[in-house]
Amino acid sequence: MSLFGNKAGKRLKLQHQEKKTSLHCCVLLCTNSSRYNSILSFHRFPVDEEVKSVWTAKIRREDFSPTDGTRVCSVHFLPGDFVGPRHLKKGAVPCLFAWNKFSIPTPRLNVWQRHPRPPTPELLPADTTEEEDSVQPMEVTVTDHDCCVTPNTSVVVYELTRENEKLREKIEQLQHQLESLQLRSTFGLQRIAGSDEDIRFYTRFASYKSFLAFWKQVEPAANTKFVRISSANAASGIPHRATKLLLVDELLLFLMYLSVGLPLRDLANRFSIHRTTVSRIITSWTHFLYHLLGSIRLWIPPEDVKAHLPPEFAAFPDTQVILDCTEICCQTPSSLLLHSEVYSSYKSHTTFKAMIGIAP
Structure with a gap:
């Protein structure tokens, strides 16, 4: 029992020391620490050498070799990389960094910071002078922390960027489809x-x-x-x-x-x-x-016709035009008078008659 008690005491002592020790993220440009943030989780490098080398390459630190105390915070992982709130899946790799256009969204100001309350008249001294009124208040700088950032909210900007890119591509595709549909819906010279x-x-x-x-x-x-x-x-x-x-x-x-x-x-x-x-x-x-x-002008000058007269017309050198009659089928008119005028017994149909002249 004394041996078990000594082991339990040492374990409790080590756990107490680990709680006091603050963990820091080893990624460049990341200032997350467990001292100021109890929501984030900090993860050791994997034991598997292949996965460990991938983590080291992703972090992009020169002459860097991780130790047992080296940690990577949960901000740099996707939500699907977690099993539960603080446990990583096997083989998970950090992929969200400042150099791949990922940035942690600024926390929303609380109601007191958004709408500062004016001082009440009771708190002001009764003998306030004009010189005191002219004194500008001191600017108080507040250190921003990422206490409200969780693995779920840390990828909001990344997911919104990807969604905007997909929507932009879809809009371009719809514009091309709309142009093709407009071209097909109306008939015009451009179509043929x-x-x-x-x-x-x-x-x-x-x-x-x-x-x-x-x-x-x-x-x-x-x-x-x-x-x-x-x-x-x-x-x-x-x-x-x-x-x-x-x-x-x-x-x-x-x-x-x-x-x-x-x-x-x-x-x-x-x-x-x-x-x-x-x-x-x-x-x-x-x-x-x-x-x-x-x-x-449709008639060719007589001198041009005579200069280009075919040999077949040598016996008729003064020929200027060859005439012929043709008929073109047309719709049957409803008027009986018009029907009788345009009907052709040769074609057995209503036709328009025309005389055609062609130069020899």
Whole structure:
């Protein structure tokens, strides 16, 4: 019993000495101490040499070799590294330091520090002079401690930074998705500009380059002389565009109506406009291109035709034009009079008749 009592006494004495000895964190720029903070836990270096070398490398101290008294405080560990409030998991490694943009949040001031109470009149001396009133109070510096920092609150800034980065990346992805959806939701020249095959299908132009060449010839007159036709007024006299579409997209809509024969409802859905607006655009561009292209000289000078006359026309040297008649199928009109005028017994359908002339 005496031997057991001596051992118990020595153990109690050692524990009492350890409590009196304050522990300090060995990490650079960290001033945590067990003397001023009883909430934090301080941990020895692991016995495993491999894990111990990882701890030493993480701390980044030159010529540093840890001893039995060397400690690392719990501020530098993640919350998932703990089993219970003060026990580390096996293999846990410190990873939160000042050089990887981790900083301990400043503790929140208490109500007395946030709202200092003014002195009561009873405490002021009755014979206060003006000189005493002019004396500035002494500034009292209070040492900030991290008593309120726990393993859970020590990583708040680190987690918020990571969350902000993830949210910023997600916002960029959503912006790209929104731009692609906006491009897909509305039909326009930009959507088919990268495909000459689509240009040929929708406009009958050979390529996007040839379409732009035609648009550059038409654009000056479209910006100055374009007259919008409406059902209320056959010539409204509006010199600028009255729809939300660009003029080049209106031309694309008109060409799609001619080349593909899409109905008004389909064009309205593609360009996100009303069917009445589609009808006005088609009518306006029909009149505009008729007057614009009709003013261009179509006949080649006789001397040029004679200079480039093929050998097959040697017996007819004065030939200037070859004429032919063609028919284009059209919708059946509701009027019986119009139906009788446009019906073709040769095609067995209602057609528009046209005479075409071509230089030899």
